[in-house]
Amino acid sequence: MEPAWRQGGRGRGRGRGKSGGGLPQAVGIVGEPEAGAAGDNRHGRGSSGSGWSSSSSDWSRSQSEPSNELSSLKKFEEIRKANQAAAQRFANEDTSSEEEGEEDFEGQQGKIVATTFTAYSSHIGEDSSRELERTKQYLNDAFQSGAQTCLICIASVKRNQAIWSCFRCYCIFHISCIQKWAKDSIFLVSSVLDDDFGRKYHPWPCPKCRHPYEQSQTPTRYYCYCGKVEDPPPDPWLVPHSCGQVCDKGFKPLCGHKCLLLCHPGPCPPCPKMVAITCYCKKAKPVSRRCSAKGWSCQQPCNQLLTCGQHKCENPCHTGNCPECPRVSRQRCLCGKETAERLCARPQWQCEKVCGRTLSCGNHTCEQVCHHGTCGNCPRSGYRACPCGKSKSALPCTEDIPTCGDTCDKPLACGLHRCSMRCHRGPCETCRQEVEKQCRCGKHSKVLPCHKEYLCETKCIKLRDCQRHQCKRKCCSGNCPPCDQNCGRTLGCRNHKCPSACHRGACYPCPETIEMKCNCGATVLVVPCGRERTTKPPRCKELCRQPPTCHHVNREKHRCHFGSCPPCKQPCQKKLAKCTHLCPATCHDEVLVKQANSRQPAGPWEQRSEPTFIRTAVPCPPCLTPIPMACLGKHEVSLLPCHAIGPYSCSRPCGRLLACLNHKCAKECHVVAVIDEDDKEKAGKECQICEEGCSKPRPSGCIHPCTLPCHDGACPPCSQMIRMKCHCKITNLYVECTKMTTADAETKIVLNSCKNQCPKQLSCGHRCKAICHPGDCPQSCNQKVKIKCPCKRIKKMKEAEEKAALEKERLKQQVELEAFEKRLKGRRKKNKRRDTTETKETAWQKYRKYLMIPGCGIVLAMIAFYLLQLN
Numbered sequence: 001m002e003p004a005w006r007q008g009g010r011g012r013g014r015g016r017g018k019s020g021g022g023l024p025q026a027v028g029i030v031g032e033p034e035a036g037a038a039g040d041n042r043h044g045r046g047s048s049g050s051g052w053s054s055s056s057s058d059w060s061r062s063q064s065e066p067s068n069e070l071s072s073l074k075k076f077e078e079i080r081k082a083n084q085a086a087a088q089r090f091a092n093e094d095t096s097s098e099e100e101g102e103e104d105f106e107g108q109q110g111k112i113v114a115t116t117f118t119a120y121s122s123h124i125g126e127d128s129s130r131e132l133e134r135t136k137q138y139l140n141d142a143f144q145s146g147a148q149t150c151l152i153c154i155a156s157v158k159r160n161q162a163i164w165s166c167f168r169c170y171c172i173f174h175i176s177c178i179q180k181w182a183k184d185s186i187f188l189v190s191s192v193l194d195d196d197f198g199r200k201y202h203p204w205p206c207p208k209c210r211h212p213y214e215q216s217q218t219p220t221r222y223y224c225y226c227g228k229v230e231d232p233p234p235d236p237w238l239v240p241h242s243c244g245q246v247c248d249k250g251f252k253p254l255c256g257h258k259c260l261l262l263c264h265p266g267p268c269p270p271c272p273k274m275v276a277i278t279c280y281c282k283k284a285k286p287v288s289r290r291c292s293a294k295g296w297s298c299q300q301p302c303n304q305l306l307t308c309g310q311h312k313c314e315n316p317c318h319t320g321n322c323p324e325c326p327r328v329s330r331q332r333c334l335c336g337k338e339t340a341e342r343l344c345a346r347p348q349w350q351c352e353k354v355c356g357r358t359l360s361c362g363n364h365t366c367e368q369v370c371h372h373g374t375c376g377n378c379p380r381s382g383y384r385a386c387p388c389g390k391s392k393s394a395l396p397c398t399e400d401i402p403t404c405g406d407t408c409d410k411p412l413a414c415g416l417h418r419c420s421m422r423c424h425r426g427p428c429e430t431c432r433q434e435v436e437k438q439c440r441c442g443k444h445s446k447v448l449p450c451h452k453e454y455l456c457e458t459k460c461i462k463l464r465d466c467q468r469h470q471c472k473r474k475c476c477s478g479n480c481p482p483c484d485q486n487c488g489r490t491l492g493c494r495n496h497k498c499p500s501a502c503h504r505g506a507c508y509p510c511p512e513t514i515e516m517k518c519n520c521g522a523t524v525l526v527v528p529c530g531r532e533r534t535t536k537p538p539r540c541k542e543l544c545r546q547p548p549t550c551h552h553v554n555r556e557k558h559r560c561h562f563g564s565c566p567p568c569k570q571p572c573q574k575k576l577a578k579c580t581h582l583c584p585a586t587c588h589d590e591v592l593v594k595q596a597n598s599r600q601p602a603g604p605w606e607q608r609s610e611p612t613f614i615r616t617a618v619p620c621p622p623c624l625t626p627i628p629m630a631c632l633g634k635h636e637v638s639l640l641p642c643h644a645i646g647p648y649s650c651s652r653p654c655g656r657l658l659a660c661l662n663h664k665c666a667k668e669c670h671v672v673a674v675i676d677e678d679d680k681e682k683a684g685k686e687c688q689i690c691e692e693g694c695s696k697p698r699p700s701g702c703i704h705p706c707t708l709p710c711h712d713g714a715c716p717p718c719s720q721m722i723r724m725k726c727h728c729k730i731t732n733l734y735v736e737c738t739k740m741t742t743a744d745a746e747t748k749i750v751l752n753s754c755k756n757q758c759p760k761q762l763s764c765g766h767r768c769k770a771i772c773h774p775g776d777c778p779q780s781c782n783q784k785v786k787i788k789c790p791c792k793r794i795k796k797m798k799e800a801e802e803k804a805a806l807e808k809e810r811l812k813q814q815v816e817l818e819a820f821e822k823r824l825k826g827r828r829k830k831n832k833r834r835d836t837t838e839t840k841e842t843a844w845q846k847y848r849k850y851l852m853i854p855g856c857g858i859v860l861a862m863i864a865f866y867l868l869q870l871n
Helices: 023-030 032-046 051-092 096-116 120-126 133-143 177-189 739-744 745-751 793-835 843-870
Strands: 164-166 172-174 274-276 287-290 328-332 338-344 383-385 390-393 432-438 445-449 513-517 522-527 590-597 611-618 626-630 639-643 721-724 733-735
Touching: 120 133, 590 639, 721 739, 733 739, 739 745
Parallel strands: none
Antiparallel strands: 164 172, 274 287, 328 338, 383 390, 432 445, 513 522, 590 611, 626 639, 721 733
């Protein structure tokens, strides 16, 4: 499996066909019927079905298209609303979760940095902040988004990408970018026309610090910072691109110890080891000091002999050679003619005067400037040559050497001809021979004196070494000079142009850096030029300094940020208008409110405009402070919100004792004007009037209710008539109820008697002669009977008489019963006539159905006429 940095990236075309969010999904849904239709067509090509089946499928598809379009539009509208709701939730989302995420990330970053410096801190203790500051900056840049940038491609270096780090400036590059940079640099330095092209090893420079690297040092594999692990896997609990092992690199300057940090970017910190070492002057005893700062001074005088050889060094113990002697003394020059005050460390000096001493010949003087030692022999003594150098002779120094008369024959300045004059003194004249000369570019020739140079007017059209501009020098020899123009190409940062001289190949990265500041300017992140457009602003730990936009004096404490501050969450604490309480709700001076859009779309083809939200002040909510309040009837005391305070009914019955002293007020809880302060349970004027009937217990035996309404005191005697049968069960008797209920047993027997003869028959067959009575009839019959003879004639007569007597008694009872029923029937008609009242039908009730129909017709006609007039 190839490493992550060698795998191909996702190109523009590779992401096509994959669903995104929101609108692309909706478009895909609308397109589903088309895709299905296309699939049907593809299947139809390979099938052997008839034309009727294909036409029928087309007809059904055409019929289903409108319904599919409607369903697709509905789905599209649902998705659009869901996206708007999600955007609204995102706009209203609090920033506290983001701040918590930043704090967690910073805490994790701090733990990783602390783990990296554990071994180092154990040697140097608490004094590690100053010495580790530079290395910590590299580690923080490794975690900071956008801080690590490849200067070649001007892109951020991610955790899972292969990198290469310069050994000198510790700048990080993508390994693919540095490989291409090295290859292009080597190719541009070497010339194809060189004889050793491809065989000479040219170095390539670092894009940032220009440190040269050999071709063999071109990176081919991805290693961690310390170089121990190839292709280190990304670990979220380690520094990016680190293997997590001890660095073990040698400290610089070399001291024999190795770095104790875990694999890290940037330079190694100073050596923390403790060594015993003496001072610079070697006079003090050895002292244990840290290896990175082992040099120390005992502050005693150095006392080493200075270069002047007379004085000793008076400086305190110091490193390196002693300085020059600072003392001043009067010293002579080399010739001894002048004296001046000069530094003791520089005793030899020249006075700039000609020596002027007489030479050994006695005729000439020394022409050298102030010098040390003898002047030497006279330069005109001994053998001297003639001007052309062909003959020599020994003459006194006072005489000049004569010319020999031969041809001078010295090479002239042209280098082609010799001087044709006789031996002469002074320089030879210029060459005047005429020769045919070619111009410097070799395109033209002309006859000219030899000492003159021939340059034509032809301009060179070759490209200079930059391979961009023509030479354009007149009569160029072919060795065109380097391009003297500025490069001027836009650098990868897209902000500056290359300031170097015109060159081949890629320009060096922009050397400028840009400071990215937070909103308040307290936190600064330095990024390479060009990365400011894609790098997030630095996280600032300072508090936001923007003034509050609500009525509060100070904002809630939150970190520095860009954009508008989060909504204020402090209590409003404004005095409410209708009471003296303070508003306890969250500050509502800037609430995101949806602005109503009155414009309606003209049709389904016109897309609805997105709802707009504005921040505006919302009035304080109603006061919810609980206040005890009694109901209207003083039944209970409840806690009501302040805004709803006022008289209220508890919905219970009033319960006050009415004037009848028998019932209580059944009205719902209401206001009662207290008349008697001592008796607050007494009903007032506002209570209902008792309309109930009397509910007092009736006397024993009375089944009739009291005819009076509910009243105080005893009920009047019952005057209702009771209908009852007499003892003989034939006659109906009517007796007042009060007589019946107050009578004793004997009186009740009298009242229940109809005062007629008892109709019952005795056992002997005769009728009881007693008045209507209760119980059994007495068996003592005193009536005389006729006794017949055995022939039964008398018996038959007796039976006939008995029958006649019974028939007579039956007729008598029937007559009495009919008379009683007539009396009872007349009383009922009289009561019924008293209850009914005659109602007379009015004229409107009699003729209204005949008048309503024409009236409605007239009204409808008037309305129709009015509408026609409006049109």
